[in-house]
Amino acid sequence: MYLLIINSRSGGGAGLRTWHTVEAMLKARAIPHEALFTQSADSAENQVLHALARREDWRAAIVIGGDGTIHSVLGALRRRGVPLGVIPAGSGNDTARGFGIPLTPEAALDNALQDRCLEADLLSGADGLTLTAVASGFDAQVAVNVNNSRYKRLCNAIGAGRLAYIIGILHTLITFKSCRVSVTCDGREQTFDRAWLVSVCNLPSYGGGLLICPQAESGDGLLDVCVVHGISRGQLLRLFPTVVKGKHVALPYVTMLRGRSVAVHFAQPRHAIGDGEGLGTAPLAVRCEPGALRVLSPLAAAGAQGAAGPCHASG
């Protein structure tokens, strides 16, 4: 039995449209399934726990939504030990990207119905679990500004969701100030002046494919950290195009770290986001939980990262 978890609103309504496509395919192929429409990020975990408790024979929970929807159900899936399948229907879809999951519903469903799992690490902190990355500073502020803006609604209405983020970057660039940050990685503290952002990554990208930590691997038991510091606004603006291909890591004002636990303390309160969802402005302390979540991924067949194999002993 498969549990389909659907956020109708993800991707500006793509969640519902994708569900209609997937439902027709499941019926045509006589795949046993139950559909669960989650109402909000806050209530999703309990809804999913409740649904999973009703039977024992779940083969997987398949999320139709974006990174935020996946984020909202991580605790429930880890607690019940149910593998995660993803049918991407968000605007960023960096979880799908990081696990090599196809972006079309047909191919993503095919992947979710295969019995091929990767054991992925999770980031664990005071605000719960995160799968892709916890970002703090400038890019978290961009996300907060865009989500609270009028231009996001306007851009979504004309089908130009990415334009909202370009406006958001420019808007944040004018108002955001860099400050000193202390980053403690596996107990070793380093301080950076004029720090713009600190990202702690489990997967290589966020923000719709920006390769902020290109070396990150979901199953290596380690977190990759990117610190951008000691530059002017103009230099920061020029850095963005290099992040598209992950070339920023070689620049002198970018420091990359790697470890099992990471604490980040900005001298002034700075926003943080996990899987694109707001985590507030408190200092961060996250650690890696190795292999805490099984993910249905084509990379498992390729043997690319982490421990891989069938999800169920019986196949």
Ligand SMILES: Nc1ncnc2c1ncn2[C@@H]1O[C@H](COP(=O)(O)OP(=O)(O)OP(=O)(O)O)[C@@H](O)[C@H]1O
């Ligand atoms: N399980 C859930 N059910 C309903 N609403 C949710 C759930 N989880 C999160 N949300 C809300 O729906 C919004 C959109 O969901 P989601 O983040 O999945 O899609 P997106 O923002 O379009 O894509 P992405 O995160 O991939 O960029 C979230 O920002 C959050 O406010």
